[in-house]
Amino acid sequence: MRRTLSRIKGAGLRSRSPVLRFLTALPGRMPRRLHIFLTDPASLLGLLIVAAIVAAALAAPVLAPHDPTAVSLERRLLTPNSEYPLGTDHLGRDELSRLLYGARTTLGTASVVLMAVMTIAVTVGILSGYYGGRLDTLLMGLVDLLLAFPGLILAVAIAGTLGPSLINVMIAMAAVWWAGYARLIRGMVLSLRQREFVEAARAIGASDRRIMITHISRNILGPVVVLATLDMGWIILGISGLNYLGLGAQPPTPEWGAMLNDGRPLLQLAPRMMLYPGAAIFLVVLGFNLLGDGLRDVLDPTTYQR
């Protein structure tokens, strides 16, 4: 096991803190990969960050000191003080409360979109890559259609006909975003299809479905997770962009992307208005990425084999 790990130049076993040493010395047989995950400080940090933000989002009604939509014009653009720990925005609303409630909106929307996108993309990608032939051409043709189509037009059309709301944003984004991933996943499946273990599985008479579900899925899960976690950030930013058009969370509902947009005219007068949601987005992306990296190491079955 150690030899495999050190194949990558410069990799050694990561250092462990006393806490982690204690954790890993727990009785019972802990799966090897989970052990690796828990001993990697980066993965743990990622998990911690994501857990903290999710917890903050869920606990927003309890944590937030003020009503995030309470307009108070006499108290606009206050710098951080004891009553308003992060200051107030251009309409006198508490920034901290808006950030906390905004976490719910932003993370919730992004998660739903991400899950929908990945589900569709993985299904289409596997089917297309594995079966090939006419199904592949058809599905990839659809993918091409979607990729070639400027998403903005679709977004405006949806907003115009269905009406501007958070749900319609999710629909618009999910309907368009899966295409790029499908293509990528199909590519992975294509290279996997030729690998020995697939041939071996077929040789012992495993059905197509079983091959697809067990063997291929497990092998692409790692890269897919990496993609998904990195793209959490893109999706959040995409939601923010659509917000500028009027799609998505309607004012005064707090949402990080909308807060970014609101802060733009005040870039020079009150840069913290862009800084807070920007930092929040950055933290979320950081957390998901670290987490994703760790998960990849856990979920990728070709790692640490033999």
Add this chain to the structure above:
Amino acid sequence: MRDYAARRLLTLPLLLLGISIVSFTLLNLAPGDPAYIILKQQSPGEAPSREAVLALRQELHLDDPAPLRYGRWLVGAVQGDLGESYRSSTPISKELWRRFPATVMLTGVSLALAVFIGIPLGITSAVWRGSLLDGLSRLLALIGASVPSYVLALLLILLFAVKLHLLPAIGYGSPKHVLLPAIALAAGTSAQLMRLTRATMLEVVRQDYVRTARAKGLPERVVIGRHALRNALLPVVTVLGVNLGHLLGGAVIVETIFGWPGVGKYAVDAIFLRDYPVIQGFVLYMALIFLLANLIMDLAYRWLDPRLHFGKQGS
């Protein structure tokens, strides 16, 4: 491979037709009267009179039935004439063509920046995994991926143009004009590339043929450079292809902020103004770019990994 390429090229017109029909339908679904909106934009702040709106609707044939309008457009489009913009009354193909160099320039420079920064960092990160370089690169990549391009653009202008007076804040023409917009765009792509290169390199280095190469006694440089890299770059190529297409569609917000006369801003303005012919023309242009880029990428796939076979499994 030639057959495959030929087959793909033949389906191209079919796809373009499909895309144009879809966009035409969608446009007619979105509410808003182009005549009203455009008149209002051209005399800002004035509500256009009813006669003016009716007159313009007549001039633009907006009251003709939809299939007729589509047919008219299609006949022109096949001959290369994409019609005239409702807003500027200038030929659309000419306008797209005029803006193309600007978009290509921005795309080219930002992709070059992304590739030159992202891929090498990804490789070194994978090779020296766990080192300080790896950590720093990953941090940089994270920052690049999580800052929206328009925020980065504004910050860059504030720093380099307003405070330091080193580069122009807006404009187009000389190399120094393209630098800030390209950096603003490149950040996201280079982050993507770096992460993906690192991830796939890590995957690939564990493969059997790498062990074989090492066992053969080949120097590490060759192992990485020739064997590992080629396969690691497969998904990278796909990402590049997607980004290339996306960027050639015009980085709208960056173009708007820097006053960069590219294709993207042209299209987005048209969407807001319901300038139907421009949107149709732009959709066609985007479709063409994407389909061609995808074809090239697919061919690159096959070239990079000759183990891939297209068509039914087991062939």
Add this chain to the structure above:
Amino acid sequence: MKRFNIFFGLPLLALILVIAACGGSAEPTATQPPQAQATPTPNAEETTLRVGTPFLSRSPATPRGGFGAIRFGIGETLFKLSKDELKAEPWLATGAQRLDDKTWEISLRQGVKFHNGAVMDAAAVKGSLERAIAESGSAKALLDIAKMEVKDSLTLTIVTNEPSPILPGLLSGTTTTIVDAAAAAAMGDAFLEKPVMTGPFKVEKFQLDKELVVTRHDEYWGPPPQLDRVKFIILSDGNSRLLALQSGDIDIADYIPSEGVTVVKSAPGLEVRSAAPVSLEFMYLNHRREPWQDAKVRRAIAIAINREALVEAVLQGRATGANGPFPPAVLECDQLRGHTLDIAQAKQLLAEAGYQDTDGDGILEKDGQILTLDLLTYPQRPELTPMAETIQASLKTVGIKVSIRVTEGIDGALEQGDWDGGMYFNNMTVTGDPYRSLLQFFTTGGSANFGGYSSPQVDELTRQVGQATDRQAREQLACDASQAIIDEVAVVPLLYPNFNYGISNEVVGFDQPHPFWLYFIDSNIGKR
């Protein structure tokens, strides 16, 4: 044979793309040797003013592009709106006399030369107006001309189909910009790139959506232009205009948002210029829907809004609270009674209208229906959304629940009718006369009367304004109409926003901008 390594291939490809694009399309900079081409690089003695503007979306040579032509000092109309009173005053014409109901005699200015040196006479003006009418349905509808006659070289007689008491004002419309029609016919499409007009500057180079370069017209009839060249760079983002001004890439930032004003004021070397506002920001109310049909409810809304707070908080003080539909610069009325903030009175009115808070949640109900207001707003006018949010908070204190909907197609949405309130911005000074605005917004079936407001009184007053020949009488009638509009709360007037420019202190001759932003570049502007 060593295989082509894709690691180098890809960046190389990108590099090739870059070089190709750069080589093919880069324009000369000051450091490159001058090349023989259509655009001579300015020499050191020439003064060039650089303006960042969002307002040019088609060739100024077209009737629809007339706004740009006038704004940027290229073209002129027969009459313009005066700075102090926004009334028609002589420009290319020296006077107008109404001979009868439908006939006007226009006296033209002597010595006006087009950009190509041709003399502007009555025949040329007739040709220009005929071209405008032929090419633009709105010019045709606006002027409603039956026939024109050249009486002598400097006098033109115009006969309209219907009586037209305000024709001189209509002749300030942007679609009526005077061009050399003969040259337009002769030049064909080239005219769109180099229009021949009469203004202090003529077009040297025009690239759609990119830039417009104009040079001085040496034979200009008016005061000699102080600038040799003006370069307009199209920048549609307000933030980037501001940043470009701060970095010194432009000398004038055309139309900066109110936050930008604060930044400019505190920056050394930069100044702000604003003029008395001529536009109105207001809230439509949907008179076709139940709660808003009750005048008491409408009044309650109108007096529950704190306009002063809106001015201070949302527009940083660069606006005035609105009394009625017309800003004072456009229509001066004595004794106009506007809406004064009175929350208590608002609550009482709502109570009188039968609304009560039966379940104690702070929102009023009546007959089991809660009082909610679906308020539309749009991003193209950024300050409207924070205003809507503030209004939402204000109306909550009197028990009305407001929900905001942002749409990027406000006119389409308003027309659809599925709303209760709608934020809107409009310029109220078109043609310098209140008639058109009254007609469009406040008469039954008016083209911009999205709320379905209908008042026989206002309809009648507007009709009379349209027919009155005496300016005093028109204004008095318009004031009466305004008062009725205010009392009946046809719309909820909110404020009159300023139009702000940011300029570098090297700019001279631009101390007091014209209140109507149509008049911007003239021969007085200079650069140190």
